[in-house]
Amino acid sequence: MDDDVLSEVLRPLWLTDVFHSTWKAGGQWGVEGHDDSCAIVHYMVDGGCVISFQDDSEPVSLNQGDLAVFPHGTAHTFAAETGAAVTPLSTLLPHCRPGRSEVxxxxxxxxxxxxxxxxxxxxxxxxxxxxxxxxxxIVIRQHFLRGESLLVRTLESLPSEIGRTAPGSRLVTLRAFETVFILSLRIAMEQLADESPALQALHHPGISKALTAIHGSYRTPWTVESLAREAGLSRSVFAQLFRELVGQPPMRHLTLRRLQEARRQLAETSVPLQEIARLIGYGSQVGFHLAFRKEYAMTPGEYRNRNRTGPAPVPVTS
Known part of the structure; x- marks a missing residue:
């Protein structure tokens, strides 16, 4: 089994498109963004700005060469300085269509x-x-980027590449930003683990092995005991530490990983439900049916039919 936890965790994630923009700012300026269902990247080519959120958290300064990643597209403001008057992003960019570029x-x-x-x-x-x-x-400071030659070269080449209209440019740009995104998470996992329990989980030598097992071999009939052995920890220490860092018990995490794969199979294939149950590690179709319905308030068959015309369901349990 591959021991690369980040590759296994991110394997199901695939980027489908990208909207990118080049910003030029001067004087007193500010932009107020909104929540978005995507990941957002800001790379400071020249100058700097201040990032703030709609709460009481401390503003974060970005300087030339810094890279900021917002994994969940959380609403934020970027401005010349704290307290600057802001313009809504929707006013400046009313049409952010994927595949397009704006200045x-x-x-x-x-x-x-x-x-x-x-x-x-x-x-x-x-x-x-x-x-x-x-x-x-996640903020990757310039001094962390210096040792990441692939990431630096990709960032440096993006301004010229996104202006091209050559055949395949859209796909090249998408893959370039995908590279930036994944390499940023790798740096965060290796250098900034203390800033987040999830990053600590990816970096922890034992918990990362358990995560690799769950995400890479979800069909295996794992138990808390066998995952603890995989992590090289006692059962009690493993269970407590996993919950603290990952935010949920190991078997709950395994169930969600299996059901995630089930959703993919249901949405993209015509594989029979009984076979999907086997492929994701359930001993019976009944067990799979009950777990899926408990999580998404619909049966696998209902999800398959609905997914042909509508979005994926939102989990009804935490």
């Missing part, structure tokens, strides 16, 4: 701040089970 000027000349932004759209069915536990903002 936006805000404030007044001279434009000393330049920022590359992107909204990364992904399929909700493929959202990793642990993904929701990631922090709302």
């Amino acid at each position: 936006v000027s805000v404030g007044s000349p001279p434009y000393t701040t330049r920022m590359l932004c992107a909204s990364l759209r992904y399929c909700a069915i493929g959202e990793p089970v642990l993904y929701s536990a990631l922090p709302r903002l």
Whole structure:
């Protein structure tokens, strides 16, 4: 089994499209964003800005060369300084259609701040089970980027690449931003683990092994005891630590991973329900049926029929 926890956790996640924009700002300026169902990336090419949220948390300063990732598209404001008057993002960018690119000027000349932004759209069915536990903002400072040559080269090449109209440019741009996104999470896992329990879970030598087992081999009839052995920890220590870092018990996490794969199979294939139950690790179709209905308030068959015309259901249990 592959021992790369980040690859296994992110394997179900696939980006479907990207909207990107180049921002030029000067003088006193501010932009107020909104919640969005996507991941957002801000890369400070020149100058800097201040990020703030709609609560009492401390503002975060971004400087030249810094990279900010918002895994959940959380609403935020970016501005020249704290307290600056803001303009709604929807006013500046009323049509953020995936696959498009825009150049936006805000404030007044001279434009000393330049920022590359992107909204990364992904399929909700493929959202990793642990993904929701990631922090709302991950900041990769310039000094962390220096040792990541692939990430630096990708960021440096993006401004020229996104302006091209050559064949395949849209796909190239999508894959470039996907690379930026995944490499950012890798740096966060390795360098910024203390900032988030979810990042600590990915970085912890024992819990990461259990996560790799759950996400990479979900068909295996795991128990708390066998996962604890995989992690090299006692059952009690493992169960407590897993819950503290991941935010849910190990068997609950395994169930959600299995059902995530079931949703993918139901949405994308015509594999019979009994076979899907076997493929995701259930000994019987009845057990699969009951677990799916408890989680999504509908049967697998109902979900398959509904998914042909509507979005994936939102879990009714936490």
